[in-house]
Amino acid sequence: MKHVRTTALLAACAAGLLLSACGEESGQAAPAAPTSAPAAPASDSASPESSTAAAAPAGDVTKPGTELKLGERAVVPFKYGTTKSGTIAITVTAIEKGANADLAKYGDKAKGITPFYLRATVENVDGADLAYSSVSLRALGTDGRSTGVIITGSTDQCKSGTAGKDFTKAGAKFETCTLQGAREGSEVAAATFDKGDGYDKSPLVWKN
Numbered sequence: 001m002k003h004v005r006t007t008a009l010l011a012a013c014a015a016g017l018l019l020s021a022c023g024e025e026s027g028q029a030a031p032a033a034p035t036s037a038p039a040a041p042a043s044d045s046a047s048p049e050s051s052t053a054a055a056a057p058a059g060d061v062t063k064p065g066t067e068l069k070l071g072e073r074a075v076v077p078f079k080y081g082t083t084k085s086g087t088i089a090i091t092v093t094a095i096e097k098g099a100n101a102d103l104a105k106y107g108d109k110a111k112g113i114t115p116f117y118l119r120a121t122v123e124n125v126d127g128a129d130l131a132y133s134s135v136s137l138r139a140l141g142t143d144g145r146s147t148g149v150i151i152t153g154s155t156d157q158c159k160s161g162t163a164g165k166d167f168t169k170a171g172a173k174f175e176t177c178t179l180q181g182a183r184e185g186s187e188v189a190a191a192t193f194d195k196g197d198g199y200d201k202s203p204l205v206w207k208n
Contacts, residue, residue: 061087065202070094074204075125077196078133086128090135092191092206094119100184102155110181113149116188117158118178124163127170134162139180140190140205147188149181 062074070092079085096117103110118137124130141147154160154177161176182188194203 062204064198067205067207070206070208076199079196080130080133084130084133086130087125089123089125090193091121092118092137093121095188095191095208098157102157112184113181114184115155116180116182118180118191120176122174122176124167124170124172129168130163131165131167132163133167134160135176137178137191137193139188140192141182142187142189147182147186149183151179151181154179
């Protein structure tokens with residue numbers, strides 16, 4: 001089963017991008033083959049992003065592979081782009097199930113997909129200049145694996161947040177929501193963070 005590069009979909013769906021981890025050349029979403037780790041995040045070209053190691057910050061950080069409950073705070077080294085790095089704290093506050101109707105703007109590509117909303121608070125821990133940075137999460141099914149659906153963009157129910165220009169001081173925070181999807185009848189049981197040194201191979205996991 002081959003991965004599909006869906007550059008053409010960018011023009012076909014200007015409001016957002018909906019991809020499948022494993023599917024036919026038509027671009028319709030389909031379940032992924034079971035894997036032992038979450039699917040790699042998708043970039044705009046539908047190619048996996050390569051994680052970039054950030055320098056270890058002073059003080060304690062949350063060990064890669066740590067499992068947390070919703071509402072628990074994880075401190076991680078963070079790098080954004082090629083020039084910004086520092087330490088942030090991520091708190092996943094909710095995993096919410098939406099309705100297929102929420103994906104109306106995606107058209108037929110959303111057929112059979114249920115949206116899930118991963119809500120989080122992001123905090124600047126060390127006062128590094130991380131203005132305009134953003135954080136994304138990934139969803140896991142009840143079996144601890146990728147849901148097999150990759151969906152990007154936002155809906156009225158789930159707006160992706162970005163740090164403001166003042167996200168340069170310790171204690172500064174912003175709220176964000178990552179839109180994820182699962183095949184109809186499936187559930188999302190956890191959210192993961194898999195960026196940076198060590199977390200790419202052993203993500204942090206927040207469970208209900």
